[in-house]
């Protein structure tokens with residue numbers, strides 16, 4: 422995709438936008454090193470994982486707690502607990518189970534994953550699924566990785582794992598918009614100057630094809646405003 426963009430002259434800047442300002446005519450995107458100005462703005466910043474509340478984990482445990490499977494860097498022969506019971510939890514378990522032992526901890530009996538993921542996971546001997554089990558506290562323990570204190574139907578249980586992977590949902594990633602800009606956003610969208618596309622606006626309907634389709638639609642709308650109307 423990057424190669425394709427470069428061939429048509431799109432500039433890719435590896436910069437984190439820290440703030441967006443609108444002065445009535447243009448957008449100003451503030452980064453650590455420069456400010457970028459533009460007439461139209463497409464927000465495609467995706468989602469960010471929901472974090473464990475502080476009351477459930479010791480600060481010192483954070484280096485063994487992860488929110489995306491990619492950040493674990495393909496561990497081997499590790500014991501990994503996954504919190505959650507949606508698509509991401511089961512997808513992560515299937516990714517890790519070939520080389521590790523995985524336990525999925527679900528605080529209720531309700532699973533929110535696709536039936537296909539559930540069926541696949543249940544065929545893998547290195548995946549264990551434990552419903553009605555809630556994390557009370559995660560803390561590091563010398564030479565034993567993480568100690569998890571769990572509440573399982575009123576009983577308190579303990580697990581020792583190497584890593585904890587948390588997949589308890591994702592929220593739109595718009596934290597770089599300050600309240601002033603957030604208030605202007607709806608009007609700018611109606612005026613066709615700003616667009617939200619992909620996961621950042623699609624709730625539970627997060628799919629690559631939908632994000633690409635949103636992007637194409639935004640591009641066509643901007644083309645219409647810039648070329649056809651002017």
Ligand SMILES: Cc1cc2nc3c(=O)[nH]c(=O)nc-3n(C[C@H](O)[C@H](O)[C@H](O)COP(=O)(O)OP(=O)(O)OC[C@H]3O[C@@H](n4cnc5c(N)ncnc54)[C@H](O)[C@@H]3O)c2cc1C
Nearest residue numbers: 436437438465466467468509597619620627628629630632
């Ligand atoms: C575990 C998992 C499995 C999935 N499996 C599938 C699947 O099998 N099939 C499928 O179709 N979809 C799948 N998806 C969903 C798919 O990944 C998303 O729908 C798609 O990536 C959405 O694209 P996006 O561009 O909206 O957001 P993203 O792909 O999340 O991209 C957002 C981008 O914005 C950047 N960004 C964020 N904030 C800033 C900032 N302040 N400044 C600069 N850049 C910023 C991020 O670095 C990132 O590159 C899966 C998602 C997950 C989490």
